[in-house]
Amino acid sequence: MNTIGVLTSGGDAPGLNACIRSIVRACTYHGKRCVGIHNGFEGMIAGEFEDLSNESVSDIIRRGGTLLKSTRSTRFTTPEGRSHAREQLRGHAIDALILLGGDGSFSGARAFLAEHPFPLVAIPKTIDNDLAGTDASIGYDTACNTAMEAMDKIRDTAESHNKIFFVEVMGRDAGFIAFRSGLSVGAEAIYIPETHNNLDHLYSLIESNQAGRQHSILVVVAEGDEGGGAAQLAKDITTRYPHYDARVSILGHIQRGGSPSCADRVLASKLGVAAVQALADGFSNVMVGDINGEVRISPLSHGVKRRLNVTPELSQLLRILSA
C-alpha cells in the first residue's frame, strides 16, 4: 500500500479539517502518499483528486467545514457510479481509502466494498452522533456547544420577559444534541424522537406562571421529534393557552459550522492517526471509533444508525433538574 485516498462525504461537521490534517500527517509519518478526493463520492466518480502534503494542511485544525468539500452523492448509489469510482481509483494509483462519513456514507461504502473489495477504513463524523461503533462522532461536541451558547442567549431574553421559547436543534432521527445541550442549559423540557412526548410537565409550568410564578421556560425540541418540531409544539401550546405568548427559534445550520471544540479536535486527530495505522496494519472494511477514551476498530457493518438510549437514570436526571 503506497497511496491513501481520503474523502469527506455527507453533511459537514466541525472537526473534519482537523481529521484530514491528522490523516495527512500520519501518512507522512508512515511514508505514504496521501491524495485528497474532492466532493465526496461524486468527486471520486469524476476523478477530482489532489495530492496533499503536511504544508497543504497547515493551520486547518481550527477551521470548520471541510477543505475537501462534501456531497451527498446519488450517483454512488448505483452500481455504475461505484464502478466508475473504482476505475478512477485504479487510474490514480490509489490503493486504500479513508472515508469520513455518517451512516449514509458508511452504507454506500459497504455497497462499494461488496462489489469491489478494497482496503477501506471509515471514520465516524456527524453532528447528530447517531452512529454505533463510537461514543462520539466528530462534530457532535461542537454542535452541542453551539446550541448551548445560542440557548444561553435566548434564556437571557426569555427570562427578561418571562416568556416561553421553543428552540429547535438539529438531529434528524436522534435526540443526542437536544438532550445534551438541553441538560447543559437547564431546559424545562426536552422533546426527542426516542421518547413519547408528555406535555403535562409543561402545562403545569405554564399554569403556575399564569398563577403568579414569573419565570422563563426553555423547551428544547429535536428536529426529528414526533411532535412536528418547535413551531408545531408552540402552536399547540398557544391553542391551549391563547393568552400565553410563545416564541420559536430554529437554530439550523449554525450547528454544523464553526471552529471545532477542543474535544472534537482531539477526537478527530486521534481517529485520523488510528485510521492510517489500521490500514498500515492490514485492516480493511472497518471503522475506527472512540469507546471509553480508547480507539476501537470494529467491522464497518457495526457502523449503523443508533438512537439515544434514554435509560431510567437519564429520565430521572431530567425530571430532577427541570422541576
Ligand code: F6P
Ligand atoms: O445529519 C446531519 C444533519 O445536520 C441533520 O441534523 C439534519 O437533519 C441534516 O443533516 C440536514 O441536512 P442538509 O444540510 O442536507 O439539509
